[in-house]
Amino acid sequence: MAKLKIDITDLHKSFGSNEVLKGITTRFNEGDVVCIIGPSGSGKSTFLRTLNGLEEITSGTVIVDGYDLTNTKTNLNQVRQEVGMVFQQFNLFPNMTVLENITYAPLELKKMSKDEAHTKALDLLKKVGLSDKADAMPESLSGGQKQRVAIARALAMDPDLMLFDEPTSALDPEMVGDVLEVMQELAKEGMTMLIVTHEMGFARKVANRVIFTDGGEILEDNTPDQVFENPQHPRLKDFLNKVLNV
Amino acid sequence: MKNKLLMLLTVFITLFSATIVKAEDKVVKIASDSTYAPFEFQDANKKYVGIDVDLMQKISEMNGWQLDQSFPGFQAALDQLNAGQTDGVIAGMSITDERKKVFDFSDSYYASSVVIASKKGNKISTYNQLKGKSVGVKNGTASQDFLSKNKAKYGYTIKTYDEGSQLYESLKVGTVDAIMDDEPVLRYAINQGQDFEINMSGEKIGDYGFAVKKGTHADLITGFNKALKELRNNGGYDAILNKYIKTETEKDIKPVKSDYRIVSDSLFAPFEFQNSSKKYVGIDVDLMQAIAKNQKFNITMDFVGFQTAIDQTQASHADGMIAGMSITDERKKVFDFSDPYFTANATIAVKSTTTNIKSYKDLKGKTVGVKNGTASQTFLDKNKDKYGYSVKVFDAADTMYESLNTGSIDAFMDDEPVVKYAILQGKKFATPLEPEKIGEYGFAVKKGTNPELLAMFNAGLAKLKANGEYDTIVEKYMGNTDSDDNKVDESTMIGIIKNNWQQLAKGLGYTLSLTIVSFILALIIGVIFGLFSVSPSKFLKGFTRVYVDLVRGVPLMVLAIFIFYGIPNLIESITGHSSPLNDYVAGVIALTLNASAYIAEIVRGGVNSVPIGQMEASRSLGISYVKTMRRVILPQAVKITIPSLVNQFIISLKDTTIISAIGLIELLQTGKIIVARNFQSFKVYGLIALIYLVVILSLTIFARRLERNMK
Numbered sequence: 027m028a029k030l031k032i033d034i035t036d037l038h039k040s041f042g043s044n045e046v047l048k049g050i051t052t053r054f055n056e057g058d059v060v061c062i063i064g065p066s067g068s069g070k071s072t073f074l075r076t077l078n079g080l081e082e083i084t085s086g087t088v089i090v091d092g093y094d095l096t097n098t099k100t101n102l103n104q105v106r107q108e109v110g111m112v113f114q115q116f117n118l119f120p121n122m123t124v125l126e127n128i129t130y131a132p133l134e135l136k137k138m139s140k141d142e143a144h145t146k147a148l149d150l151l152k153k154v155g156l157s158d159k160a161d162a163m164p165e166s167l168s169g170g171q172k173q174r175v176a177i178a179r180a181l182a183m184d185p186d187l188m189l190f191d192e193p194t195s196a197l198d199p200e201m202v203g204d205v206l207e208v209m210q211e212l213a214k215e216g217m218t219m220l221i222v223t224h225e226m227g228f229a230r231k232v233a234n235r236v237i238f239t240d241g242g243e244i245l246e247d248n249t250p251d252q253v254f255e256n257p258q259h260p261r262l263k264d265f266l267n268k269v270l271n272v
Numbered sequence: 273m274k275n276k277l278l279m280l281l282t283v284f285i286t287l288f289s290a291t292i293v294k295a296e297d298k299v300v301k302i303a304s305d306s307t308y309a310p311f312e313f314q315d316a317n318k319k320y321v322g323i324d325v326d327l328m329q330k331i332s333e334m335n336g337w338q339l340d341q342s343f344p345g346f347q348a349a350l351d352q353l354n355a356g357q358t359d360g361v362i363a364g365m366s367i368t369d370e371r372k373k374v375f376d377f378s379d380s381y382y383a384s385s386v387v388i389a390s391k392k393g394n395k396i397s398t399y400n401q402l403k404g405k406s407v408g409v410k411n412g413t414a415s416q417d418f419l420s421k422n423k424a425k426y427g428y429t430i431k432t433y434d435e436g437s438q439l440y441e442s443l444k445v446g447t448v449d450a451i452m453d454d455e456p457v458l459r460y461a462i463n464q465g466q467d468f469e470i471n472m473s474g475e476k477i478g479d480y481g482f483a484v485k486k487g488t489h490a491d492l493i494t495g496f497n498k499a500l501k502e503l504r505n506n507g508g509y510d511a512i513l514n515k516y517i518k519t520e521t522e523k524d525i526k527p528v529k530s531d532y533r534i535v536s537d538s539l540f541a542p543f544e545f546q547n548s549s550k551k552y553v554g555i556d557v558d559l560m561q562a563i564a565k566n567q568k569f570n571i572t573m574d575f576v577g578f579q580t581a582i583d584q585t586q587a588s589h590a591d592g593m594i595a596g597m598s599i600t601d602e603r604k605k606v607f608d609f610s611d612p613y614f615t616a617n618a619t620i621a622v623k624s625t626t627t628n629i630k631s632y633k634d635l636k637g638k639t640v641g642v643k644n645g646t647a648s649q650t651f652l653d654k655n656k657d658k659y660g661y662s663v664k665v666f667d668a669a670d671t672m673y674e675s676l677n678t679g680s681i682d683a684f685m686d687d688e689p690v691v692k693y694a695i696l697q698g699k700k701f702a703t704p705l706e707p708e709k710i711g712e713y714g715f716a717v718k719k720g721t722n723p724e725l726l727a728m729f730n731a732g733l734a735k736l737k738a739n740g741e742y743d744t745i746v747e748k749y750m751g752n753t754d755s756d757d758n759k760v761d762e763s764t765m766i767g768i769i770k771n772n773w774q775q776l777a778k779g780l781g782y783t784l785s786l787t788i789v790s791f792i793l794a795l796i797i798g799v800i801f802g803l804f805s806v807s808p809s810k811f812l813k814g815f816t817r818v819y820v821d822l823v824r825g826v827p828l829m830v831l832a833i834f835i836f837y838g839i840p841n842l843i844e845s846i847t848g849h850s851s852p853l854n855d856y857v858a859g860v861i862a863l864t865l866n867a868s869a870y871i872a873e874i875v876r877g878g879v880n881s882v883p884i885g886q887m888e889a890s891r892s893l894g895i896s897y898v899k900t901m902r903r904v905i906l907p908q909a910v911k912i913t914i915p916s917l918v919n920q921f922i923i924s925l926k927d928t929t930i931i932s933a934i935g936l937i938e939l940l941q942t943g944k945i946i947v948a949r950n951f952q953s954f955k956v957y958g959l960i961a962l963i964y965l966v967v968i969l970s971l972t973i974f975a976r977r978l979e980r981n982m983k
Binding site: 078080103104105106107109110111113115117118119120121130131134135176179180183 | 883885886888890891892893894895896903907908
């Protein structure tokens with residue numbers, strides 16, 4: 027039996043009077059590569075952001091890597107060191123070079139010496155195919171390059187699991203492939219990954235689980251084959267019709 | 273023919289040599305009255321003594337004259353002078369216009385006055401106290417004239433006597449409650465043991481002068497004036513006076529402070545203004561210094577502006593003020609005033625080319641300018657309906673003068689000495705109407721404080737009036753003798769710069785120092801508050817909100833004035849000690865508070881303009897809020913805020929002009945002071961504007977460079 031990584035029970039999240047998550051209960055195991063799909067505004071991003079405390083939890087329990095996020099005593103900074111996150115808008119620090127972006131967290135948190143961090147960063151850059159960009163400033167990179175640096179930055183902390191929040195949505199189509207390739211490589215290495223995405227092909231090929239959310243609820247949770255070949259819920263059917271038959 | 277020529281030559285040579293002999297060892301014949309104590313009278317040894325006698329002897333000694341004194345009596349002395357039998361007359365003789373037609377007079381050596389005296393213990397210090405009482409006076413004297421004229425006003429009855437001895441006796445036995453007589457005569461009587469006392473200042477009736485026949489002996493007048501001046505300076509004059517007249521100053525008034533801070537207006541010529549060598553001079557200044565010297569106390573005078581002087585005196589920042597301030601009932605509620613030292617008239621002034629204004633009636637339909645808050649304004653407002661003119665109010669004299677020149681007003685009303693001084697300085701104004709008496713100027717202390725200072729001022733003033741120094745001071749500024757300002761030409765830009773650059777540089781120094789010091793402090797405070805305002809803490813956010821709204825909601829000038837005057841006043845009312853605040857410190861605090869509120873907003877704006885994703889990305893890596901701020905958000909925010917901060921710096925620099933409201937002499941106030949002296953408002957203010965422009969433009973260019981470099 028694979029190790030339990032995330033345990034979510036009856037998670038609710040509201041922004042004021044607007045309830046975005048309406049009671050989500052699910053579990054993720056070590057090595058899971060889960061794609062979360064659904065229409066815009068269905069609460070997928072919010073769901074992801076509750077998992078590293080970027081969004082406060084209104085009610086329910088969320089236990090990540092053994093940390094109870096709803097417990098006010100939990101050190102969120104500690105949790106976040108173990109949960110990497112990649113954003114739609116990359117969010118690289120424009121005042122730092124590529125290398126500095128990657129070594130920033132390990133050095134700030136004194137997890138590594140400067141040399142160690144440096145070597146590790148160069149390794150990661152090699153891994154994402156950007157060895158030559160170490161001293162570049164983020165503004166000189168293309169979108170795809172930026173996102174790969176952002177992945178390297180998250181990996182620099184040696185996270186236990188990775189959250190991807192629509193990592194390719196802001197990219198020009200010809201850049202998407204490079205990023206997905208890096209992610210696929212990561213999945214192969216056994217990284218636990220939760221990916222909010224619209225890349226159905228990627229979901230089908232790489233994920234071992236696909237979750238369909240709409241209206242703040244999980245409507246379907248199954249293997250990619252089942253979700254894409256044999257969708258059960260009418261709204262999933264409707265959604266797939268719209269996304270796949272454009 | 274030859275003989276005649278020879279004779280003429282001989283006469284000529286004799287005359288010439290005689291002149292030389294005269295200059296070497298000159299015999300000067302002086303005639304005086306026979307008995308006019310304390311000026312001339314015989315002492316117990318039948319020897320003539322007295323103020324005139326001693327003074328003349330001293331002056332002759334100083335000039336190397338051989339003095340030949342005779343005492344034929346007043347009328348006889350004048351007759352001898354006219355006949356050329358004597359060279360000069362000194363006889364307690366008043367300088368009158370009539371006499372000036374036949375005599376040449378020296379400077380006044382004594383200001384004669386008449387005064388009320390009472391029996392010792394019955395203190396009479398105002399005319400109002402005489403209501404229902406009887407006052408004795410000698411027949412045919414100036415005192416009698418004065419008493420008769422003011423009888424209805426003060427409600428006393430007059431008893432007339434032929435002899436001084438009768439007058440004094442009736443006061444002694446109580447037939448009269450008070451008497452009025454010549455002040456020196458009365459003081460001499462008191463000095464001789466009469467049981468009277470004088471508690472009022474006298475009414476001036478004339479100046480005594482030394483006289484020669486008109487057109488002759490100019491050297492005697494010059495020599496007399498020169499020696500008199502020297503005697504006044506070295507105390508010899510006072511020594512003679514004290515010998516015969518016991519004055520109030522002998523009542524020991526001791527200063528209780530080692531140094532009194534006296535504040536004054538900064539620009540009220542001829543009472544206080546800077547002369548061309550940047551020194552403050554004027555009637556108030558010279559008078560105050562002369563009184564301090566006379567009464568042996570030390571003063572520091574600061575020229576902070578009229579309103580500021582009032583505020584500072586009220587806040588006990590200053591011990592007293594002398595600023596051409598009229599004594600009014602309103603002001604008496606918060607000030608104690610000295611005896612009046614100057615009677616102020618206000619007069620209507622028009623352009624010298626205006627001929628159609630000859631009475632107040634001619635002002636119908638015209639616009640008359642006046643300075644805000646002055647007695648002239650009160651007068652004009654009161655008579656507005658009567659004469660049908662409209663009133664335009666100005667804040668400063670120079671703008672009012674300019675308006676008259678440009679024709680936007682037809683006339684203006686201002687204090688007579690001020691107008692006279694302006695005309696003296698070359699303004700082309702005329703004063704076609706009789707001046708209006710608008711009040712009396714007094715030296716003031718905060719009500720209930722520094723009584724000894726007031727007493728010393730009164731005693732000193734009385735003494736200066738008595739010895740003529742007072743007149744010398746007033747004439748210096750209102751007569752035609754003032755040559756001081758003709759030394760340097762301030763009518764050209766170059767002249768103005770040449771003569772004032774040090775002062776302007778000092779003003780600019782203050783402006784820059786105020787700006788820089790307050791901006792650095794504001795930057796520190798502003799950044800702290802700015803960070804509070806973007807912090808997750810609701811308390812810090814709210815606290816900052818209140819701070820920013822409070823400070824931004826109060827105009828800077830109000831803030832400055834509140835800090836400078838209000839805070840010390842509050843502290844005084846709590847602790848009971850006066851706690852004056854330095855004007856520079858108050859200015860820095862006000863500017864710092866003001867700028868810090870704006871900087872807090874700039875910082876908030878800068879931080880908020882960094883995309884939220886930056887914070888999230890850093891936090892998602894497990895980095896704390898504070899570290900994220902420092903390493904990620906602020907470096908980006910600073911870049912964004914630099915132009916705004918430079919802009920705020922420029923605003924702060926401009927705001928320093930507002931600090932002139934509390935009397936700090938920064939660049940603008942420096943300009944105002946210079947204009948008050950030379951009336952060159954266009955050139956001086958133009959120059960001031962130019963200096964600000966140059967400084968601010970250089971800052972702007974620097975800011976642009978900085979911005980470019982950061983990109």
